[in-house]
Every structure is written in C-alpha cells, then in structure tokens.
Amino acid sequence: MYVYTFLSIICTLPLALCYGNGKVTGSCGNMIPSHPASSQTSSAPYTVSVNQSSFQGGDTITVTLQGQSTAFRGFLLEAREVGGGQPVGTFSVTDSQAQLLACSGIINSAVSHTSPANKNSVKVLWKAPSSGVSKDIAFSATFVQDKVTFWVQVKSETVKFTGVPSTTTPSLPISFISSAECGNTKVCVSQPSNCNPASSSSCSFISVTAFSTNSTFLVEISGPASGYVATGFSNDQKMGNDDIYICVINGSGVQVQHAHSTGKVMPQILSQGQVSNVQSSVNNGVISCSFTSQNAITTQSRSAASNFTYYLLFASGPASGGSIKFHDNTFSSNQKVDLTNPQFLATSEPSSVKAHGALMLISWMTTGSLGMLIARYLKAATKQHRCCNKDFWFLAHLTLMVTSVIASGIAFIVIFSFAQDWSGGAHPVLGCIVMILALIQPIGAAFRCAPGNKWRFVFNWGHALNALVIKVLAVAAIFTGLGLIDNTDSRWLQKVMGGFVAWEVLCFLLYELNLRNCLKEKTERTSDSNTTEVVLLGIFFLGNIAFLVALLCGIGMS
Known part of the structure; x- marks a missing residue:
C-alpha cells in the first residue's frame, strides 16, 4: 500500500511542478x-x-487579478471576444510576477505567472488591436491555488466595443511611457509639471510603482537627452549618498546601470543586481526606459533604509561609450514621498536657489536700475539738496549701488555653497562676470580723480560703460537663470522678465528724450522740469515694483 502511494506521488509530482515557471502555452485553448x-x-x-x-x-486597459482572501500561486490570463475562443489584443507586463506568452500563434496574447510563489494581486496592461475587433470582449483567467485546487475561466465584466477612433491620423507616441496612471498606481514627478511623456517631447518624467512586497518596484524614466536620463532616491534634494538608476545610450541600444553617488563626482557604478523586464527606446531625441528592480533602495553610505520615503531626483545629459558626462538638466520632487502611496508630485527648487534668484532680481532690476537712473538723470532735480556735506543724488546713488553689490555677493555665496559646481550652462559664467565687474565699480570709485582733474573724464566714461556692461550681462544672467527654474510649458517667468526689460528701456528712453530736449533748448532748469523727472521716477519705481513682485512670486512657486 505504501509503495503504491509513493509511486503515485512520484508519477504525479512532475505534473504538479513542471509548470511552476508559468510556461503553460499548452493550456491556451481551454485554459485548463x-x-x-x-x-x-x-x-x-x-x-x-x-x-x-x-x-x-488601440486603447490600453489595466487588468487586475486579485485574491479576495486567499492567495493564488499560478494563473493564465487572456482577452477574448464575447462568444469567441481565440485570444485578441496584446499584453504588456509591469510586474515581476507576470510574463508574456504566445497563444494561438499571437505574440504577447496571454499572461502567466513566473514562479509558484503566493500572489495576492497582479496588474497587467492590455492593448486592443487597431483594427479587426468588432465585438465586446471579456478577460478570462485561470487561478491555481495548489495542484488540485484551481478555477478555470474566471471572467471580468464585459468591456463594450464602441468603435474605431476618429479618422484623423493620431500622432505616434513620443515615448511608450505615459502619465495615465500617475496618482492611481504609481508615484510620478515631471518637468514641466503634470506633463505626459507620451505626447510631449519636452517632458522629463519619473514614475515609481511599488508592489505589495515593498521590495519590488517598477521604475520609468523618460526625457529629452543626448546621452542618458537618470533617477535617484535621496534623503535630500542634493546629490550625495543617493541610490541611482541610469538609462544610457550604449551602442545601438539603451543600457540600464545601477549606481551610487557620493557627492559632486562621477557616480560609482554597481552591479545591476535584480533588475529585469527592461524596455527602452530612443525616439526623436527622447530617451525612455522602464524596468523592474528587486534591489533594496539604500542611501547614506549604502546602509539599508528603514522606510520607503525619499526625494526623487532627475538628471539628464550627454554620454560617450556608455559612460555618462556631467548633467545639463536636473530637478527634484518638492517633498519626500512614500513610494507605496501613488501621487503626482510637483517639482521644487531648493530654498537657497530661490533666495539666490530673488536677491539677484532685486539687485540688478530694482536697486541697481534706480541707482543708475538717479546718477544719470536726477542730478539737477536734487540740486542744492545736500546731506552730510554730500549731494543728495550722490548719497542715493551710492546707497543703492552698494546695496546691489552686497546683495549680489550674498546671492553669489548662497548659490555656490549649495551647488558647489558650475552646472547651469551659461548662467554661472555670466553671474561670475557680473560679480567681478560689480566689485570693480566701488574700487574704481574709491580711487577716482577729483572733479576738476583733467583725467576725470576717464573715470566718468569707464564707470558709466562698466555699469552698462554689468546691466546687460545681469539681464542675460537673469534670463538664463529663470530658464533653469521655470518648469511651465508657457515659460511665463521669462516672458514677464521680457516685459520688465522693455519697461525699463522705455523709461530710460523717456528720461533721455527729456534730457536731450533740455540741452537742445539750453534753458535753465525750472521747477517744472524737475517735477517731470521726479514724476517719471515715481512711475518707473511703481512699474518696476509691479514686475519685481510678479517675478518673486513666480520664483517662490517654482
């Protein structure tokens, strides 16, 4: 009796275990x-x-297999027309527990398990054929609890067919990655905010889908880049002690690299570890890749993290031979996020970056502009008005310009103590030139000739020309700086800045025309002409403040 039982077990064991890997194409027809x-x-x-x-x-539908109270070990899923017996459409998987099968000679027409481990939930994507379907469909699944307990063709609700899309030819997706499930099944962050990488070639995008085991997650990265796109899991919004995944062009394809950053140096490339289901594409300058990782997310000198709350970092830039170069675009989520809590995050600039931008705007678009205007056009209006044995215009000019230099110096120190590098393209170069020339101004003024000296004109012209160069370069630096932090599609911060510059040019032209008119008529200065200049100053100041407040608000919300 025992021998018979033992032989029965030996005979049936292969039947029970040989499909633990999910290769069940032989069951495609009846799903038994x-x-x-x-x-x-x-x-x-x-x-x-x-x-x-x-x-x-052509529609894509998310299909979820769910255990109500009992886990399942194996499954087989197909989509069929109601009343039909052949699979239709194609599946794609975002879950390491699922794999694609070819049933009835149709590639990716079914999904099955990858191991006999217990499962409580599995999600997959099904794409309807663009043509050839004219009936409602239902999804059928076989669930295996153990070798003798299974249910065959458990059906979903009927999904009604509503016809083919409009006759207009849809544009091909730029990326196979989409923002459709952001906030529903995955955590997302993008620049510009809430953009869709499937339809926008300027969308830099990260998404993370954490599975119930908390040790498996799906990562999607997409963005315009010449060599690579990358994401990092960080405890702060700066590089250093971050767990990084890089999608880099290597030869004719895209390679996924696992790395760890230790600061403002080349990240240390690690073993890829448990990374699977890699998909990638390069389309019209947009690099996209997705993969499933079972590697533990680790930060702080590679010590394992105790939770799944991180800032999400993005970087992109050039690469050569599969090796990344210095990034030319970066951003981070505005807050730490629990990867198991799906949501669509906003991006945010660190407070030090915002403080730098605000100080530079105040320095060179308000205090600096007022100081230059007073020195050029309001000397006569303040004639005979003195304080501390100095002309009032000179004291106002000196105070405003010293304030500009001091504020610029603080902004310079703040941003370099934060960034500690030259990332940002032309912006840091322009900023450094402005800072150097701004320091030359007070030094030159301290050693200027007396007003009656025959060489005084050299100082006057040099001082004025240097101020003009500073103003032009400062405006260029502000434009490039706003371009780095403005993450909106409309780039409205740069447009407001354009209006700001136009307003200042208009006011300076009005002052210049008024001055030329007075010189042409060779008339004595009167209280009326002085009043005109003071009124123009008031109008200039009010308009300047309005533009400044708008830009400061934009920087604060960036």
Whole structure:
C-alpha cells in the first residue's frame, strides 16, 4: 500500500511542478491546467477587474487579478471576444510576477505567472488591436491555488466595443511611457509639471510603482537627452549618498546601470543586481526606459533604509561609450514621498536657489536700475539738496549701488555653497562676470580723480560703460537663470522678465528724450522740469515694483 502511494506521488509530482515557471502555452485553448484534478465548480475567491467599461481600437486597459482572501500561486490570463475562443489584443507586463506568452500563434496574447510563489494581486496592461475587433470582449483567467485546487475561466465584466477612433491620423507616441496612471498606481514627478511623456517631447518624467512586497518596484524614466536620463532616491534634494538608476545610450541600444553617488563626482557604478523586464527606446531625441528592480533602495553610505520615503531626483545629459558626462538638466520632487502611496508630485527648487534668484532680481532690476537712473538723470532735480556735506543724488546713488553689490555677493555665496559646481550652462559664467565687474565699480570709485582733474573724464566714461556692461550681462544672467527654474510649458517667468526689460528701456528712453530736449533748448532748469523727472521716477519705481513682485512670486512657486 505504501509503495503504491509513493509511486503515485512520484508519477504525479512532475505534473504538479513542471509548470511552476508559468510556461503553460499548452493550456491556451481551454485554459485548463495539466493537473491531476478537475476544476472547482464553486465561486472563485478571485476576481478579474478592469479600469474601464468600454474601449476603442488601440486603447490600453489595466487588468487586475486579485485574491479576495486567499492567495493564488499560478494563473493564465487572456482577452477574448464575447462568444469567441481565440485570444485578441496584446499584453504588456509591469510586474515581476507576470510574463508574456504566445497563444494561438499571437505574440504577447496571454499572461502567466513566473514562479509558484503566493500572489495576492497582479496588474497587467492590455492593448486592443487597431483594427479587426468588432465585438465586446471579456478577460478570462485561470487561478491555481495548489495542484488540485484551481478555477478555470474566471471572467471580468464585459468591456463594450464602441468603435474605431476618429479618422484623423493620431500622432505616434513620443515615448511608450505615459502619465495615465500617475496618482492611481504609481508615484510620478515631471518637468514641466503634470506633463505626459507620451505626447510631449519636452517632458522629463519619473514614475515609481511599488508592489505589495515593498521590495519590488517598477521604475520609468523618460526625457529629452543626448546621452542618458537618470533617477535617484535621496534623503535630500542634493546629490550625495543617493541610490541611482541610469538609462544610457550604449551602442545601438539603451543600457540600464545601477549606481551610487557620493557627492559632486562621477557616480560609482554597481552591479545591476535584480533588475529585469527592461524596455527602452530612443525616439526623436527622447530617451525612455522602464524596468523592474528587486534591489533594496539604500542611501547614506549604502546602509539599508528603514522606510520607503525619499526625494526623487532627475538628471539628464550627454554620454560617450556608455559612460555618462556631467548633467545639463536636473530637478527634484518638492517633498519626500512614500513610494507605496501613488501621487503626482510637483517639482521644487531648493530654498537657497530661490533666495539666490530673488536677491539677484532685486539687485540688478530694482536697486541697481534706480541707482543708475538717479546718477544719470536726477542730478539737477536734487540740486542744492545736500546731506552730510554730500549731494543728495550722490548719497542715493551710492546707497543703492552698494546695496546691489552686497546683495549680489550674498546671492553669489548662497548659490555656490549649495551647488558647489558650475552646472547651469551659461548662467554661472555670466553671474561670475557680473560679480567681478560689480566689485570693480566701488574700487574704481574709491580711487577716482577729483572733479576738476583733467583725467576725470576717464573715470566718468569707464564707470558709466562698466555699469552698462554689468546691466546687460545681469539681464542675460537673469534670463538664463529663470530658464533653469521655470518648469511651465508657457515659460511665463521669462516672458514677464521680457516685459520688465522693455519697461525699463522705455523709461530710460523717456528720461533721455527729456534730457536731450533740455540741452537742445539750453534753458535753465525750472521747477517744472524737475517735477517731470521726479514724476517719471515715481512711475518707473511703481512699474518696476509691479514686475519685481510678479517675478518673486513666480520664483517662490517654482
């Protein structure tokens, strides 16, 4: 008796275990597993659900296999027309627990398990054919609890076919990655905010889908770049002690690299570890890749983290031979995020970057502009008005310009203590030139000739020309700086800055015309002409403050 039982076990064991890897194409037709038992007739403790009740040709539907109270070990999923027996459409997987099968000679027409481990939930994507479907469909799944307990063809609700899309030819997706499930099944962050990489070639995008095990997650990265796009999991908004994944062009394809950053140096490339299901593309200058990782996220000198709350960092730039170069675009999420809590995050500039931008705007678009205007046009209006044995215009000019230099110096120190590098393209170079020339101004003024000296004109012209060069370069630096922090599609901060510059040019032209007119008529200065200059100063100041406040608010919200 014992011998018979033992032989029975030996004979049936291969049948029970040979499909633990999910290679069950032999069951595609009737969806019945090759197990030594009959399917259950009771109501299945499992469900097949979909995220939409109707579809058109080419639509993508999310399908979820769910255990209500009992885990399942194996499964087989197909989509079939109602009343039909052949699979339709194609699947794609975002879950390491699932793999694609070819049923009835159709590639990717079914999904099955990858191991006999217990599963509580599996999500996959199904794409409807662009043509050839004219009926409603339903998803059918076989669930295997153990070798003798399984349910066959557990069906979803019927998904109604509503026709083909409009006759207009849709544009091809720029990336196979989409923002459609952001906030629903995955955590996302992008620049510009809330953009969709599938339809925008300027969208830099990260998404992370954490699975119930908390040790497996799906990462998607997409963005315009010449060599690579990368994401990092960080405890702050700066580089250093970050867990990084890089999608870099290497030869004719895109390679996924796992790395760790130790600061403002080349990240240390690590073993790829448990990375699977890699998909990638390079389309019109946009690099996209997705992959599943079972590597533990580690930061702080590679010590394992105790939770799944991180800042998400993005970087992109050039590469050569599979090796990344210095990045030319970066951003981070505005807050730490729990990767298991799906949401669409905003990006944010660190407070030090915002403080730098605000100080530079105040320095060279308000105090600096007022100081230059007073020195050029309001000397006569303040004639005979003195304080501390100095002309009032001179004291006002000196105070405003010293304030500009001091504020610029603080802004310079703040940004370099934060960034500690020259990232940002032309902006840091222009800023350094402005800072150097701004320091030359007070030094030159301290050693200027007396007003009656025959060489005084050299100082006057040099001082004025240097101020003009500073103003032009400062405006260029502000434009490039706003371009780095303005993450909106409309780039409205740069447009407001353009209006700001136009307003200042208009006011200076009005002052210049008024001055030329007085010189042409060779008339004595009167109280009326002085009043005109003071009124123009008031108008200039009010308009300047209005533009300044708008830009400061924009920087604060960036």
